[in-house]
Amino acid sequence: MIKLNTPVSEKDIEMLRVGEKVLFTGTIYTARDQAHLRLIEEKNPAFDLKGSVIYYVGPSPKKDGFAIGASGPTSSYRMDKLSPPLMERGLKVMIGKGDRSEEFRKEMIKNKAVYLIATGGAGALLSSKIKKCDLLMYEDLGAEAVYKLEVDEFPCFVAYDIYGNSIFSKS
């Protein structure tokens, strides 16, 4: 198990191998399809993409006394074509669920970035690792807006590393 603080460095990325459990602490950002489309066009995003971690999630509404609603990952393949422009600008870690296209994997390796998965459907468990949630960009997108999350030991598994390995079974 590896503990990493955000933002991440190239050295951190080099350390990660498929199947390893990683606990992230620090700031991570949420974005799904619609937010990606806008971020790509954005000249000055409200956060620094360099070394950033993006989590594919659309939380459920939050209840009083909780930082955020249920926050499990959404399927990553919908972002396959949208990730490369952001990786070119410094995005280093993407967290979601499910496998992704070959083209995505090539771009990811080229940009020295990694893809991790969080346990899909474990929305309540994962929300307990999120200590703070602030709306950052695109309020009109509701659950799909960009939120800034403060996480404490947020658990994921390395799904694709920069050495060309994949966690997903071949079948």
Place this chain on the structure above:
Amino acid sequence: MRNIDVAEVTKIVRDSVIKINHHLGNSLVSLIKKAKENERKEISKSILDDILNNQEIAKEGNIPLCQDTGMVVVYLEIGREISLNGSIYDAINEGVRQGYSEGYLRKSVVDHPFDRKNTKDNTPAVIHTTITEGSKIKLKIASKGGGSENMSKVTMLTPTEGIEGVKKLVLDTIKYAGGKPCPPIIVGIGIGGNLEKSAIIAKESLLRDLNDEASDPIINKLEKDLYNEINMLDIGPMGVGGDTTCLAVKINYYPMHIAALPVAINIQCHSARHTEVII
């Protein structure tokens, strides 16, 4: 005639959608526990453990198990001796509206294929109605997530493709889905009827009790064979490989045209949220 106030239906739907989204059913939890014991791959075991911890946290905090709290599907059976004082469809949708706002559930329904404006209250529900004998109403209520629904499909096989054709189709569909529908999954299969009937009975099979087995011997054997073969695919929890790809296979069937063998495969994620209420 038995008079039923539709407000009662609203209340039942409201309470049900909140309950199923916060609490995973006991029989499902036991199946996941059993799968965890039998799972040989370490990482897969730890994912199953996450799923079990998740349902504990959701239950304690009365919070949703998963952020995708689904679109509501209702299989409605109305006894013909019942008289209602209003629209039962409106009553069901009102229950959805109330439950999704009061239970902190995510509103995941959009109004148009291309405008895609959120309806903001998770309505409308998809409702399938049957008229039955007697004076009861039965509601089978499910919150169906998008991830696993997207990996489902209907195929029109030819009759000569037979059991082997059905098996191949199911296995191919599940292989293609991989980790996307949040395995371990439950597989609901509808065979027969026609295009839409196969899909309706496939989804209905997912609402059967998890321990319930098909009574027809051929279908019963097919459920068991597919269960074993799917679990040999090595897809595993979240697609990372392992012994646990599916928790159950359910098959419903219906008579069909001499020229047809329709097969619908409805995939359900491990967050299988449904209940049954009789009024």
